[in-house]
Amino acid sequence: MLLSANRPGQALCRRTLGKQVHFCSSKHITRGAVATMEPQTLQLPSLTGMMQRVKECNEGMEAISMLKPFVVAGKKVGQFKPEFVEQLSHYPSVFHVSECQVSLAPELDTPEKRTAQVARVLEELRDKKVILGWRNELYPVTSSFYDKPDLLVERAAATHFGIKAYGVHCNGYVIDETGRYKLWIAKRSMSKPNWPGKLDHIAAGGQPHNLSPTANIIKECEEEASIPLELARTAKPVGAVSYTTISPTGLKPDVLFTFDIQLPLGFTPKPQDGEVEYFELWPIERVAQTVANTTDFKTNCNLVIIDFMLRHGLIGPDQEGYLNLVRGMRNGDCS
Amino acid sequence: MLLSANRPGQALCRRTLGKQVHFCSSKHITRGAVATMEPQTLQLPSLTGMMQRVKECNEGMEAISMLKPFVVAGKKVGQFKPEFVEQLSHYPSVFHVSECQVSLAPELDTPEKRTAQVARVLEELRDKKVILGWRNELYPVTSSFYDKPDLLVERAAATHFGIKAYGVHCNGYVIDETGRYKLWIAKRSMSKPNWPGKLDHIAAGGQPHNLSPTANIIKECEEEASIPLELARTAKPVGAVSYTTISPTGLKPDVLFTFDIQLPLGFTPKPQDGEVEYFELWPIERVAQTVANTTDFKTNCNLVIIDFMLRHGLIGPDQEGYLNLVRGMRNGDCS
The missing domain is CATH 3.90.79.10 (Nucleoside Triphosphate Pyrophosphohydrolase)
Structure with a gap:
């Protein structure tokens, strides 16, 4: 046989x-x-x-073109769904939403400042029940594994941010x-x-x-x-x-x-x-x-x-x- | 830290x-x-x-955007440099050159017909010294390894065609x-x-x-x-x-x-x-x-x-x- x-x-x-x-x-x-x-x-x-x-x-990757890049310090470090971009647009002192990307306010020029200001927004979104399953655990945001993180975000928000x-x-x-x-x-x-x-x-x-x-x-x-x-x-x-x-x-x-x-x-x-x-x-x-x-x-x-x-x-x-x-x-x- | x-x-x-x-x-x-x-x-x-x-x-991959796709039976099977497209454009009964791609005449609807007609063109290009190093060996043109070839071309032309x-x-x-x-x-x-x-x-x-x-x-x-x-x-x-x-x-x-x-x-x-x-x-x-x-x-x-x-x-x-x-x-x- x-x-x-x-x-x-x-x-x-x-x-x-x-x-x-x-x-x-x-x-x-x-x-x-x-x-x-x-x-x-x-x-x-x-x-x-x-x-x-x-x-x-x-x-679900057929929906990839709907996402908006999250750019920090000139590098793409994540991607957002339109619904979440809409939420972030209510915090213009932290998130700058434009036609083609979401970035952070330029004065947030260190990882520590970014981490602190973004955390403030995320806590509000947690209280609004936009972010569920809060873990109290910080996750590094970086464009590649060996780079230093550009900021840290609460782990429950990782998927909202499209972080690797x-x-x-x-x-x-x-x-x-x-x-x-x-x-x-x-x-x-x-x-x-x-x-x-x-x-x-x-x-x-x-x-x-x-x-x-x-x-x-x-x-x-x-x-x-x-x-x-x-x-x-x-x-x-x-x-x-x-x-x-x-x-x-x-x-x-x-x-x-x-x-x-x-x-x-x-x-x-x-x-x-x-x-x-x-x-x-x-x-x-x-x-x-x-x-x-x-x-x-x-x-x-x-x-x-x-x-x-x-x-x-x-x-x-x-x-x-x-x-x-x-x-x-x-x-x-x-x- | x-x-x-x-x-x-x-x-x-x-x-x-x-x-x-x-x-x-x-x-x-x-x-x-x-x-x-x-x-x-x-x-x-x-x-x-x-x-x-x-x-x-x-x-040399920075020049990739200059290349024009070679499409056979609806599938991209290769890519051409502009200089070679110019050469092919002199054979409109075989090669159809458009703004965004090069395809074959629709009546070439079998691998055998395509192989024969393309060979005719390639022999002329060999005689014109456009194609050098003729091998007398046919190479399969296919979009993936396990597919049947859409046609065969002389091996010396493989790189001109951008064939895998x-x-x-x-x-x-x-x-x-x-x-x-x-x-x-x-x-x-x-x-x-x-x-x-x-x-x-x-x-x-x-x-x-x-x-x-x-x-x-x-x-x-x-x-x-x-x-x-x-x-x-x-x-x-x-x-x-x-x-x-x-x-x-x-x-x-x-x-x-x-x-x-x-x-x-x-x-x-x-x-x-x-x-x-x-x-x-x-x-x-x-x-x-x-x-x-x-x-x-x-x-x-x-x-x-x-x-x-x-x-x-x-x-x-x-x-x-x-x-x-x-x-x-x-x-x-x-x-």
């Missing part, structure tokens, strides 16, 4: 002929001192389901004795306010602005999955994915720093901070089927898992739609 | 301490049945040199007993017409339209480096990079399918087809220094090597410019 053939050879066996995800058996070959094995590949009937998950990470948010996600995987990939999957607690009961990564989190991404993922590995520091430090940075959604409140451009951690076969992660109900080790085929055919994973986890499959050769270029999928990993402004 | 907090925060050991590329020593730790080691990281003083290599792959070209590149690497990365480097023969004497990958090549990318890289591994089929088949697809240059003749948008092959320590590649003078196994630090500080590598190899370093955690997100570098891996139209 064609699908049971492994490695593409002439690409024929990469073609999709059924509905199931098939697994190519590994074969050991030895050269010199190292045993090398033919890489595992997933035989997906098509990449359509995966591409659908990418689209879900970029929802950053996170860290880690794929916790195992390669078993036969060379097959497995991925540790977390089931989110039903009591979590966001995405209750959804499937998640072994460790992930928002990126605070006073911690490095690497220090952050190590902390998340320890806090969320009880991975000891010595082991957590073996997490490898492997790039970034980005996506942008437009929600009722505004633009949400996200950048996730991605990490892989190869865990020893005997290691079992344990929930620690109450955010995770349980962890399970899934064969990569089950992960692929769940990503392709369901929305069981927290939306952005799908992107990070697809990126993992692309980087580890589990999905290959002989399959139609491969380049679209590769490109879909960074649909958002990755800066 | 709130605003001056540098993101990198805790990651002091990732910081750059001098002008040299430093190596973080690996430390073995054992969990369960598998030995895991702290990942190797390169301590680059900055990512500026790497970013410069990315820019060199995307040269595809290639395959393979990083041949070794991880030594202490967990350090080494990369096999090829020195291109001085007698090669293109890029003589430049450094190159262990195997790479253009992508013919009658072969799958995977079959192609296996073929290149065998032909260029004498890697036996059984070993060549262990090459893993790991994504794609893309870049676009504007040269004197026109636009050159390239997409490279990338592969990694982990070679056994005892294996030595051998030149076979006369294209490579010799192969050398370099510590990854030497590769990084050469990429960052020289133009010794064939231009697009730099991109594929940087992508390798990003995917293998050799460059990390705590370093300023990381996201720019990540984004720079697919500056071109990756479709």
